[in-house]
Amino acid sequence: MITLDQKQALVQKAILAQQNAYAPYSEYKVGATLLTKSGKTFSGANVENAVYPLTICAERSAVVNAVSAGEQDFEAMAVVTRDGGSPCGGCRQVMAEFGVDMLVLIADDSGHIHHELTVEQLLPHSFNAKNLQSSS
Ligand code: THU
Numbered sequence: 001m002i003t004l005d006q007k008q009a010l011v012q013k014a015i016l017a018q019q020n021a022y023a024p025y026s027e028y029k030v031g032a033t034l035l036t037k038s039g040k041t042f043s044g045a046n047v048e049n050a051v052y053p054l055t056i057c058a059e060r061s062a063v064v065n066a067v068s069a070g071e072q073d074f075e076a077m078a079v080v081t082r083d084g085g086s087p088c089g090g091c092r093q094v095m096a097e098f099g100v101d102m103l104v105l106i107a108d109d110s111g112h113i114h115h116e117l118t119v120e121q122l123l124p125h126s127f128n129a130k131n132l133q134s135s136s
Contacts, residue, residue, distance in 0.1 A: 002035065002103065013043055014079060017044060018080045018081070021046045021047070028046075059087050060090070075102065092123040101119070104118070
């Protein structure tokens with residue numbers, strides 16, 4: 001569980017990350033900040049490419065940043081867009097890889113939190129690592 005203060009601080013960090021987004025094609029800037037269970041934060045922004053499918057979303061950018069630093073236990077993620085847009089399906093799948101209990105704060109860049117949902121709520125009945133561990 002995280003406090004309201006922690007949630008607001010996480011959203012503020014995601015707003016800062018959003019400002020670093022590289023989105024010349026869509027002009028839709030996204031920022032994401034992960035809070036680890038150990039209390040560290042890792043941010044990411046969307047990074048677009050002239051070859052459009054090579055674009056990386058903010059949420060995946062934050063996950064890659066955290067995992068590259070040795071962190072895999074996540075408490076929460078704030079996702080910030082201009083309109084409180086939801087994480088895409090691909091990002092939901094990447095979040096699920098590291099646990100479906102993580103809280104996702106979906107906010108806009110004025111700091112207003114539109115939704116607070118777990119990854120399980122965002123992606124019910126996901127295919128995940130457990131499926132690959134079963135013997136049958
Ligand atoms: N985008 C994200 O960063 N995260 C999402 O979950 C949805 C979409 C980015 C990708 C692209 O740079 C822009 O938003 C428009 O799709």
